[in-house]
Amino acid sequence: MCGIIGYIGASKAIPIVYSGLASLEYRGYDSAGIAYFLNDDIKVIKEKGKLINLKEKLNFDTDTFLAIGHTRWATHGEASITNAHPHSVGKFTVVHNGIIENYSTLKEELKMRGYTFKSETDTEVIPALLDYYYKDEQDILKTINKVSKKLIGSFALGIICRDDANAIYALKNSSPLIIAKSKTGNFLASDVPAILKYTNKYILLDDGDMAKITKDTITIYDTNLNTVNKETLTFTGSKKTAEKNGYEHFMLKEINEQDKVFKDTIGSYFDGTINSLEKNFGFLKNFKKINIVACGSAYHTGVIAKHLIEEYANILVYTEVASEYRYQKNFYDEDTLVILVSQSGETADTLAALRKAKNDGIKTLAIVNVLGSSVARESDYCIYTKAGIEVSVATTKAYLSQLTVFSLITMYLGYINKVIKKDELESIFKDIKKMPKLIKEEINNYQEYYNIADKISKNKQIFFIGRGLDYANSLEGSLKLKEISYINSVAYQAGELKHGTISLIEASTPVIAIATNKDLVDKTISNIKETKARGAFVIYESFIEPVDKFYDEFIKIPEVHPILESILTIIPLQLLAYKVAKNNNCDIDKPRNLAKSVTVE
Ligand code: M6R
Numbered sequence: 053m054c055g056i057i058g059y060i061g062a063s064k065a066i067p068i069v070y071s072g073l074a075s076l077e078y079r080g081y082d083s084a085g086i087a088y089f090l091n092d093d094i095k096v097i098k099e100k101g102k103l104i105n106l107k108e109k110l111n112f113d114t115d116t117f118l119a120i121g122h123t124r125w126a127t128h129g130e131a132s133i134t135n136a137h138p139h140s141v142g143k144f145t146v147v148h149n150g151i152i153e154n155y156s157t158l159k160e161e162l163k164m165r166g167y168t169f170k171s172e173t174d175t176e177v178i179p180a181l182l183d184y185y186y187k188d189e190q191d192i193l194k195t196i197n198k199v200s201k202k203l204i205g206s207f208a209l210g211i212i213c214r215d216d217a218n219a220i221y222a223l224k225n226s227s228p229l230i231i232a233k234s235k236t237g238n239f240l241a242s243d244v245p246a247i248l249k250y251t252n253k254y255i256l257l258d259d260g261d262m263a264k265i266t267k268d269t270i271t272i273y274d275t276n277l278n279t280v281n282k283e284t285l286t287f288t289g290s291k292k293t294a295e296k297n298g299y300e301h302f303m304l305k306e307i308n309e310q311d312k313v314f315k316d317t318i319g320s321y322f323d324g325t326i327n328s329l330e331k332n333f334g335f336l337k338n339f340k341k342i343n344i345v346a347c348g349s350a351y352h353t354g355v356i357a358k359h360l361i362e363e364y365a366n367i368l369v370y371t372e373v374a375s376e377y378r379y380q381k382n383f384y385d386e387d388t389l390v391i392l393v394s395q396s397g398e399t400a401d402t403l404a405a406l407r408k409a410k411n412d413g414i415k416t417l418a419i420v421n422v423l424g425s426s427v428a429r430e431s432d433y434c435i436y437t438k439a440g441i442e443v444s445v446a447t448t449k450a451y452l453s454q455l456t457v458f459s460l461i462t463m464y465l466g467y468i469n470k471v472i473k474k475d476e477l478e479s480i481f482k483d484i485k486k487m488p489k490l491i492k493e494e495i496n497n498y499q500e501y502y503n504i505a506d507k508i509s510k511n512k513q514i515f516f517i518g519r520g521l522d523y524a525n526s527l528e529g530s531l532k533l534k535e536i537s538y539i540n541s542v543a544y545q546a547g548e549l550k551h552g553t554i555s556l557i558e559a560s561t562p563v564i565a566i567a568t569n570k571d572l573v574d575k576t577i578s579n580i581k582e583t584k585a586r587g588a589f590v591i592y593e594s595f596i597e598p599v600d601k602f603y604d605e606f607i608k609i610p611e612v613h614p615i616l617e618s619i620l621t622i623i624p625l626q627l628l629a630y631k632v633a634k635n636n637n638c639d640i641d642k643p644r645n646l647a648k649s650v651t652v653e
Contacts, residue, residue, distance in 0.1 A: 053647035054137075054149035055079045056229070057246045058120040058210040058220040060267050061237010065119035067112045072239075072246040073103055073121045078302065078443040079242065080647025081123030082131035086110065087138040087145045088119035089217045094145050098136040117237075117267070120210040120220060122147035125647045128155070129172025139176045141167065142183030143214040148175040149242055150206030150227035151652050158202065178209065192216055196223055196262055197277055206400065206651060210240055222263040227651050228398050228425065230254045231263050231270055238265045243422075243649075244287050245441055252287040256424045285424060289440045301640045303444035303536070307626050311491040313449045314619065316438035317456040318484060326477070329464040335433055336465060339389035339415070343382070344371040345405045346393035347650065349451045349531060354393055355524040356618050357458040364472055364615060365465035374401035375653070377408075384414050391417045395442060395450035396649035397425025404653075406430055419457050421450050444641045445648045446536050448626050451528065452619055459484075459615045466615075476613075483612040487619065490610045494623040498631075501624045504591055504605045505631035508562040514539055515557070515583075517546040518566035519576050525566050525618050529625035536633040536643050546579035559587035564625070567594040568609070568617050577602060593624065 055076025059068045069086055084106045085098030095116075099106040103123070122137035128151075129135040137147045152158070155174035158181065163169075167180045181202055186195040192213050206226035213221070222229060222240045232239040234250035240263070241247050244254060257263065260275040261282075274280050299305035321332040342361060344354035354371040361369045372380075374392075378401060384390065390409040394402045397420040406427055409416050418431035421439050428434045437453035463480055466472035472480070508514060514533060516526035526543035534541040544553055546565065557563065563583045567576040573596050581602050584590050592603035595611035607624045611617070633640050 053080055053125045053649050053651045054242070055081065055123040055246070056120070056147050056149050056208055056210050056240065056242045058147075058222070058240040058265070059237055060118040060218075060220050060265060061234070062117065062267065063236050064112070064114065065116050066110055066114050069119040069121040070103070070107065070110060070112070071249065072241060073123055075245040075248070076123055076242055077103060077642060078245075078445065078648050079123065080125045080445060080642065082126050083133070083136035084121070084123045085136045085138050086119055086121040087140070087147070087212060088114065088116040089212070090114060090116050092214070092217055094140065094212060094214055096138050096140055096145060098133050098138070100131055100133055100136065118212070118217065118220065120145070120147050120212060127151060127652055128174045135171045135173050137175060139171060139173065139179055141176065141179035143186065144179040144182040145212050146175065146179050146182070147210040148178060149208040149651065150225070152177060152203055152207065153205035154203070178203070178207075182211065182213075186213070192221060193262065193264065193273065193277060196221055197275070200225070200260070200262070200275070208242060218266050220265045222257065222265065224257040224261050225259045226403070226426070229257045231257060231265060231272070233270055237267060238270055240265060245443070248287065253284050254287065255282045255284055257282075301444065301630075303446055303448060303630055303640050306442055306444055306449045307623070307630065308495055309440070310449050310452045310495065310623065311488040313439045313453050314456055314491055315488050317453045318460070320438050321435070321457075321460055322484070324481060326467060329460065329467075332435070333461060333464040336389065336461065337468060340367065340387040341384070341389070342367055342369045343377075343384055343388060343390045344369060344393065345374045345377045345390060345402065347374050347399050347401055349447045349528055350393040350395060350402070350454060352524065352528040352531065353451060353454040353458060354391070355527060356455060356521060357462070359521040359524055360458065360462040360615055361465060364462050365469050366471050367465060367469070374399065374405040378404040382409070382412070384409065384412070386413070388414055389417055390414050391419060392427050392431060393419045393454055394425075394427050395421045395439070395447055397422045397427040398649050398651050399427070400651050400653050403427055403430070419454055421453065445643055445646045446532060446629075446640070451622065455619050459619070462615050480613045480615060483616055487612065487616060490612070490620060491623060494609070494620060495627070497624075498627045501607065501627040502631040504607070505628045506635065507605070508589065509632045509635035511560070511562050512540065513556070514541045514562040514564065515553075516541065516543040516564045516566070517549060517576070517579060519546045519572045520569050521614065521618065522566040522568055522572070522576065525568070525621045526564075528622055529564060529566070529629075532626055532629040533632060535646060536629055536640050537636055537638055538644070539632065546576045549579060550582060554582065554586065557583050557586045557588050560589050561587070562591060563588040564591045564593065565603075566621060567592065567596060568614070568621055570596065593621065
């Protein structure tokens with residue numbers, strides 16, 4: 053959600069900043085812009101829509117060595133050239149990721165001081181405030197520090213001032229911002245992919261930090277303007293993780309990486325012995341209740357985990373979406389562990405839920421993919437998923453890595469709580485070994501799922517049904533399909549259908565029914581038959597071979613222990629969704645209106 057990049061150095065800045073913006077495209081945006089220094093003045097170029105529109109207005113050969121750029125995901129005001137960033141007032145030009153919650157009050161105050169505003173954005177008050185306070189301070193850092201105390205909300209800012217053609221200034225609160233040093237110049241950026249072409253070393257700014265970045269130096273200041281030293285981190289993944297590597301879409305590439313992601317995630321915490329689980333998950337013993345809080349697909353892994361942990365570890369689990377959890381009354385106590393699940397680790401609602409729990413003195417565990425992200429840093433405990441950089445807005449490999457961590461947690465808790473006995477544990481260990489091969493086989497089986505996708509791509513709505521754990525699997529199958537194909541899709545508990553929703557089933561309505569729970573399969577089949585009797589086009593997904601043919605298509609998946617089964621259940625559904633979206637010419641990696649990292653409420 054909004055991407056920021058800034059560069060100052062020995063190379064021409066516009067091509068570098070433009071390519072940085074291109075690597076932040078995955079975050080989601082609907083307009084973009086660049087500001088740069090030329091002949092001691094600041095030039096701003098902005099455009100609506102895709103980056104290619106901006107490219108047409110830029111001269112890559114311009115003799116400028118300092119530029120800041122922005123991709124905007126509209127919140128305050130429509131996607132337009134006027135609302136696009138950078139925003140300039142007086143001597144200051146800024147790019148901003150986040151939301152200024154008190155912008156209306158600030159705007160009114162600034163209007164009374166004679167300022168006028170061109171855009172509908174919350175951001176424009178920032179350069180106006182900078183301009184206003186700079187008149188007295190005459191010192192850029194002191195001015196930024198003063199303004200930071202007036203702003204309420206989330207902000208990662210790149211700031212340039214006409215009085216200093218040799219520096220980019222940065223300020224961070226709640227929205228992510230990194231600083232990086234390379235051989236040919238220095239950077240600020242929202243995320244690592246933007247700098248990977250030039251360096252894999254970076255510094256994470258903390259809330260309240262300010263930075264001054266020149267061609268040769270990076271200086272970081274705290275809220276009292278004292279300089280601070282920060283650890284330099286190294287991105288250890290391959291640069292290629294942020295490239296398509298010959299795949300048509302990042303989503304397809306990321307689906308294809310899932311056997312490796314499973315191996316990497318398992319391998320980080322489990323070496324085939326219970327001791328390794330004890331070492332990595334031993335702290336879980338201290339808790340009697342678990343709350344899992346997350347958004348979107350990450351929330352779906354929480355729904356699956358609830359079923360697994362309750363069934364196999366006898367521990368009460370409550371799962372809730374973060375945007376609800378953060379405002380509701382929560383019945384947690386010192387025996388409760390709140391688990392926050394997030395790919396980005398920057399999702400505003402998840403972060404707010406984490407802060408609420410911490411504020412109430414409740415222990416928190418982050419299951420997060422992005423190293424050093426806010427959720428990871430602020431939680432008491434952190435388990436990193438090992439999915440690598442995920443670019444496609446629709447999560448696939450990060451979702452699978454979250455499920456993998458939950459499998460390990462369930463296995464460990466199940467064993468220490470004596471629900472999973474030694475024999476069963478050993479059979480799970482055996483299944484874990486088989487998983488990468490099984491995952492790869494499913495991926496290689498894509499043509500089978502593509503053929504089914506071709507039969508349903510023109511439908512206006514598609515239902516997913518299942519019971520228990522399979523309902524939880526349905527939630528993700530349905531989200532994957534609707535977010536990238538724009539086909540309306542609903543996941544329903546199979547037994548609940550007859551209480552209203554079945555009225556929507558008509559001739560040829562696709563119903564994707566998941567049945568991996570042996571105890572419930574007959575019940576689910578009865579519900580499937582109810583839809584078939586009303587003309588549904590039934591796609592049945594299971595490892596249980598049916599005796600009679602009540603379906604139109606059968607997606608046969610391999611059977612493993614239920615703790616691992618959801619991983620094998622989702623892969624055909626990811627590929628099915630991908631092909632439906634492709635058939636409908638949708639923008640698969642950047643679906644309309646969506647952002648990769650949702651850093652606003
Ligand atoms: O970064 P997070 O895991 O916290 O993001 C949560 C959701 O925004 C995310 O899973 C979203 O639902 C995806 N678009 C699903 O593919």
